[in-house]
Amino acid sequence: MLKDQKKAYQYGLCAVALWSTVASAFKISLAYFEPVQLLLVAACTSTLTLGVIVACQGKLPLLLSYIKGRPLYYLALGVLNPFLYYLLLFKAYDLLPAQQAQTLNYTWAITLSLLAVPFLGQKLRRRDGVAIVLGYFGALVIATRGDVFGLQFDSPLGVTLALVSTLIWAGYWILNTRNQGDPIVSLLLGFIISLPFIVVATWLLSDFAMTAWQGWAGAIYVGLFEMGFGFVLWLMALRHATNTAPISNLIFISPFASLVLLNLLIGEIIHPATPIGLALIVAALLIQQLKYGKRYRKATKPQA
Numbered sequence: 333m334l335k336d337q338k339k340a341y342q343y344g345l346c347a348v349a350l351w352s353t354v355a356s357a358f359k360i361s362l363a364y365f366e367p368v369q370l371l372l373v374a375a376c377t378s379t380l381t382l383g384v385i386v387a388c389q390g391k392l393p394l395l396l397s398y399i400k401g402r403p404l405y406y407l408a409l410g411v412l413n414p415f416l417y418y419l420l421l422f423k424a425y426d427l428l429p430a431q432q433a434q435t436l437n438y439t440w441a442i443t444l445s446l447l448a449v450p451f452l453g454q455k456l457r458r459r460d461g462v463a464i465v466l467g468y469f470g471a472l473v474i475a476t477r478g479d480v481f482g483l484q485f486d487s488p489l490g491v492t493l494a495l496v497s498t499l500i501w502a503g504y505w506i507l508n509t510r511n512q513g514d515p516i517v518s519l520l521l522g523f524i525i526s527l528p529f530i531v532v533a534t535w536l537l538s539d540f541a542m543t544a545w546q547g548w549a550g551a552i553y554v555g556l557f558e559m560g561f562g563f564v565l566w567l568m569a570l571r572h573a574t575n576t577a578p579i580s581n582l583i584f585i586s587p588f589a590s591l592v593l594l595n596l597l598i599g600e601i602i603h604p605a606t607p608i609g610l611a612l613i614v615a616a617l618l619i620q621q622l623k624y625g626k627r628y629r630k631a632t633k634p635q636a
Contacts, residue, residue, distance in 0.1 A: 335571050335572060335573070335574045336514075336574075337572070337573060337575065339568075339580075340517075340552040340569045340570070340572040340574070340579050341578075341579065342569075343565045343566070343568040343569035343572060344565075344566065344569035344573075344579045344582045345582060346565050346581075347562050347563075347565035347566040347569060347586070348483075348557070348582050348585050348586045348589070348624070349556075349587045349589075350545070350557040350561065350562045350565070350594060351558065351562050351583075351590075352585070352586045352589035352590045353553075353590075353593055354553075354554060354557065354558040354562075354590075354619055355425075355430045355431075355433070355594055356590070356593050356594055356598055357550050357553045357554050357557075357558070358370070358422065358425045358430065358433075358550075358554065358595040359425060359430045359594070359598050359600070360546065360550045360597075360598060361546075361550030361551050361553075361554060362422065362425060362426050362573035363546070363547075364424075364544035364550070365542060365544070365550075365551060366537070367419065367422035367423045367425075367426050367522070368419060368422075368530070368533050368534045368537045368548070368617040369534060369538055369540075369542050369547070369551075369581075370422050370537050370551050370554065371414065371415075371418050371419055371422055371423055371530055371533075371534075372530050372531065372551075372552070373542065373547075373548060373551035373555065374414075374418070374535045374552070374554040374555035374559060375414050375418070375526060375527060375530050375554065375555065375559070376527070376555065377522070377551070377552045377554075377555025377556055377559075377560070378414070378523055378555040378556070378559035378560040379520065379524060379559065381555065381556055381560035382516060382519060382520040382523060382560055382564075383520060384601060385516060385520075385560075385564060386516060386517055386520050389516075390420065391514060391516075394513070394514060395520065395521050395524070395627055396616045398513050398517065398518065399520055399521060399525075400499055403498060405507075405510070405511075406518070406521050406522065406525060407418070407509075407525055408507060408524040409504065409508065409518070409520040409521075409534045410524070410525030410526040410529075411508060411519070411521065411525075411526065411529060412500055412501075412503060412504040412507065412524050413500070413501065413504045413522060413526075414522070414530075414559060415526040415529045415530055415533075416500050416522060417500045417501050417504065417508030418519060418559075419435065419496055419530075419533065420493045420494075420496055420497040420500065421433070421494070421497040423490075423493050424436075424437075424489075424490050424491075424493040424494035424497060426489040426495065426634045427486075427489055427490030427493070428486055428490035428491065429431040429486065429600060429603075430598070430600055431474075431488065431594055431602055431603065432474055432475060432490075432491070432494070432606070433476050433490065433494050433601060434590055434594075435495040435587060435606060435609060435610045435613065436471050436474060436475065436495060436589060437494060437497065437498060437501075438513070438587055438610070438613050438614075438617070439467050439468065439470075439495070439498050440498035440501045440502050441495075441502075441617055441620065442467040442468065442498075442613075442616060442620070443495075443498045443499055443502040443592065444446050444502035444506070445460055445463070445464065445503060445620060446464065446502075447499075447502050447503060448506065449508055451506050452506060452509065459619060459620075460620070462616075462619060463616040463617070463619040463620045464616070464618040466612055466613075466615060466619070467612065467613050467616030467617070469612060470608075470609040470610065470611070470612025470613040470615075470616065471495070471600045471613065472606055472609075473605050473608065473609035474606055475491045475497065476605075476608035477605045478603070478604065478605030478608070480626045483575060489581050490542050515567055516563075516567065519563060520521050523559075524605065529619050536613060553583045569582075581620070581621075584617070584618075586616050587608065587610055587614070588607070590608070590618035591606065591607065603607050621626050
């Protein structure tokens, strides 16, 4: 694939624009659907979307060879994402203001640095320690609405689920480092594998009586743009990039833009502590990039 930094920026900005809207879509959908119902419709939508993309690329036969070659591996990927990750994340959004849930979710990269020690053999250095303390302090500021000493949470369960979801997401990406297959085909395979688990969870935790068109519209939107096209656009951005570092930094636009949209689209009042905590988390992530950026750029450099 020919490198084109301008195209990389275009794809990256489109992905960030889509991801900036999904927190609002989550909250709108959850006003009509249970979290597991939202997951069911979104996952089915994303499976169909990714299936069409993979079919157009002529790569559908790879699905069978991948699952035959590494069945337990792809089972683990599918259970982690989308099943467990989005089930916990949607429940966190159901219990918390969206500004809290989406910002806490951005600590997943900090969680990843912790998990990389036992699972990838990486070492924590002083800079990592600073980033971890700064990032989780930012999360505490957001979760307590600035009352870090009072430790009063809107929903302790919601905060716990949001943070556990970052653990699952970080675990998914650690497991994904061992994936040598096509990323879109692998993602589609994970969604296909997850669907029976999601159907059973819907039967156990809720029901299939999903009649509100607003819930369907929001869930389909989430499936198309959070789980489907957003990932594909981001992958295209990285593949076209001559330098992935500035492309990767585009992702930091998303949480701030999302806060604006939450206020405009669903009328959620942004607490002053939220942008402060978010700034601390972003600062922590940038500190991590100072150390890991060069190594990650080499690791994520697409093959020609």
